[in-house]
Amino acid sequence: MSEPWEEEGPGTVKKFMYVNRKAPYGTIYALESLEVVLIAAAFEQDVSMAFLDDGVYQLKKGQDTKGIGQKNFSPTYRALEGYDVEKLYVEAESLAERGLSEDDLLVPVEVMSREALAELMNEQEVILSF
């Protein structure tokens, strides 16, 4: 007798989405979320990242953290491509609400409406939100 989940061996590929909703500094969520994404890359899943609310600030160009005594980890987002994390989605409304545009971001992304992003979330099998 085999249970249904036993069919999901090491070769299983699921749609994972990492949802980033917090500013890069102020709390540790963004930094530790990025650590999850980097570790998870080894599992070769179908990975995407979504940036919404204050999470869009994580991708802002020109971050300078000297004044707060913390490491500027924003260059790591540029390294994601090397980990085969290439699907980065940014919510258009969150950008607009903060007076930002795609040109303000440090990596190539796909900007999409709240509605389209909601649909995309619906298609995911695992959503980790930070």
Place this chain on the structure above:
Amino acid sequence: MKYGILVNEGPYQHQASDTAYQFAKAVLDKGHELYRVFFYHDGVNNGTRFAVPPQDDRKIAELWSQMAEAHGTDLVVCIAAAQRRGLLDEGEAKRQGKDGNNIAPGFRISGLGQLIEAGIQCDRLVVFGD
């Protein structure tokens, strides 16, 4: 169904770990499988046996420990998050040259891979946090 749980917030400061515990209990009471509870961010503080809440308050770490004892629930604390926040088991204390350990019974320290694996193996991975 096969459930995994991610707890992203510390006990007492935030209700997330209480809610996660109640959810975990409901999963078991309904006869589902609880594959793993993973503790990340300040959630790792759920796993310290050194917390001493007031007598008339719930003892969150103990509740988790009792669940592990009764049901064999796999309680996993993220090693990187735990190191930052001073949560150690015997092996980690030795490796890091610290003079003691504080992990509660039933918890174990391991890597983020355990979270991703839970995402792959479980029918549902439920995230508790902000």
